[in-house]
Amino acid sequence: MNSFDEVDPKEIDVILPPSGYPDELAAEDTTDNIRGACGDASRDFPTALWIEPKDWADKARDNDKYHTWPVNYIDRYTNQNPTHECTCHSLRTNFEGARNRQRGVIFKDGPKKNFRYDVSATSGSVWVSPLSVYAEANPRQWGGANVRQVMEIACRRGILPDKIQPHEYGFKHTLQGTTGSGNSNQSHGPWVSVRNFPAGWEETARHFKPLEVIFPGSWEEAVCLVLNGFFVSVGRNGHAIPWGQCMFSGNSLQSIAYPDSYDVTRYDSLRTVKSAWSGSFAIATVTVPDDWSKPAG
């Protein structure tokens, strides 16, 4: 998708039925609370990543030319329907994008429904399980979780791999990706509490952990992060999603596209971007393996 293409207006500012980010949980997601949850992983926005707004369109053209948008670093959608796992699906997109960016592999068309890239199997791409975080964030299963909860969990103990992988890595511990629909690249299964996770699961999860998390101090800094190839996860209107590509009309930013956890790409208008950025985050780096072909050692 080119960032200067017209977007389908029906997919802009879509408000969904409750998907796991209710107002009472969202209220706790202040930047300070989320930064505290990340602990040592918390980082200010680096000034080196700043791009003057007048240069945003040129940077977008650069990203179009080289396929270096955040969406170009993920090779799948996930599907949470009809669960309340949205903050964890947004987290997994952010995590996988950061990991693939470090791995140095680009998926030129981004995620595509019911499609698997051949290069996913040879590049060490790993698909993580949102459920492995959500099960601890909300043991009651329904009602959702906020960003503070899921970031604290992920930064503390990591994320388990999904049972479905693009390559057989021989993981000792995996978990179904969701109790929702899933898809051909995401397993689904019954609810499981943390105490029923596979024995010793922590040994595998620690290999899939955010190391540095950037917190933008303005909507402009959030846009700069997307322009630099970092997903920015935000919660708004009862749903949490990851911003992944800036969309322009002429040289003016109009909206930001995000791979929604319903096998589809949608868009937040600039007005929504300006109001929703607070409490957002971008995973800059994640744990790196000694051998990319053996992701958990």
Next chain:
Amino acid sequence: MIRNALVSLTVLAAATSPAVRVPPGPPQVITPPAPVAQPVLAPPTEPMPDDIPSPSALELVVTVSGEVVDDPVVSLPVGSLAVITLTGSAVTTTGAATVALNRETKNLDVTQNGHHVAFSSPSIADGVFLFTVGINNTDPAGAPHIAQRWIVTGAGPRPPPDDPLAPVTPNGPVGKITSVTYVYEKSDTKVPAAVQSGIDRLNVEKKVLATLYEHDSKDGTGEVPDQYKAPLAAAKEAGLPALVAMSGDKVAKVIPAPTTVEQVMGVVP
């Protein structure tokens, strides 16, 4: 178009002081802090002389206090002013040159009437810097024109390489390239999209393991991953960011601050 158009840049050696981070915004003229009085940088108002010999496509002519310095390593005492002039057939009246001073990378606009200082950098204290200029080849199949000079400011140490005009090959002849790593510091480096693309193409087209490594990253046990120990050490010696090509466990080549697809792809024959 004027052949061998000249462009001048000025690099000022400041008094010894901690490096300061320049806030985002338009490029600034470098002004060193007190107590050492320093001249304020300004672009030359007259064209530079065009009688400087320029047999190759891109050369750097360095003058310090008006004297041409032929030494590959330029010593720049505190308070002195170095003028770096780009010469050669690759330098045209319009177009862009990429300038890198260690980790600082900006595009330099080449104009007919002189130069435009388009980068801002920390105050230059005692240290050693690799000043690199790159200009894209007009032949799409050709390699970019690159010229480099070492600059030692104040009481900084001599740089380790004996031949500063070539990419560092510390271990001499090596075998096949087995991995390539772009080592960088996240807080100081905006990874160029072209570099990211080049890394991807090395993976896909040349089947070489090519990755990016942020210098602070650890594995799941909290240690520096084994595969990155040697590239990290080599990159730190050269200055971040750097592209490190490995042949097995030996460092084959180090390219400081690459910015183009061609520079990245070029490390693997």
